[in-house]
Amino acid sequence: MADLDRSSDDTSVDSREDTxxxxxxxxxxxxxxxxxxxxxxxxxxxxxxxxxxxxxxAEEIEKYWTSRYSTSE
Known part of the structure; x- marks a missing residue:
């Protein structure tokens, strides 16, 4: 029964991470x-x-900035 509870928790965690x-x-x-x-x-x-x-x-903001404002030469 503990395995069943754990597997359902893992599924909900995965979907929350994606969202x-x-x-x-x-x-x-x-x-x-x-x-x-x-x-x-x-x-x-x-x-x-x-x-x-x-x-x-900081990583999210840097990724946003470089993807939006980086100049490719």
Whole structure:
């Protein structure tokens, strides 16, 4: 019975991870504005910028910024 409970918990955790990761990749307009303003003040100090946006990591913000604003030559 413990195995049955555990397997159902694993399934729910997996689906939550997928959902939370998808939602974290989308940034609100307010977050985008704040990131741009903070970047102009701090440069690429992602951990400091992430500290101003609850629920976001430095890695997420850096990935967002480089995918949106990187210049490919």
């Amino acid at each position: 939370s990761q998808d939602s974290k990749l989308e940034f609100t307009e307010d977050e985008e504005t704040l990131i741009a303003r903070m970047y102009s003040l701090l440069g690429d100090r992602w951990s400091l910028i992430a500290g101003r946006i609850p629920g976001r990591t």
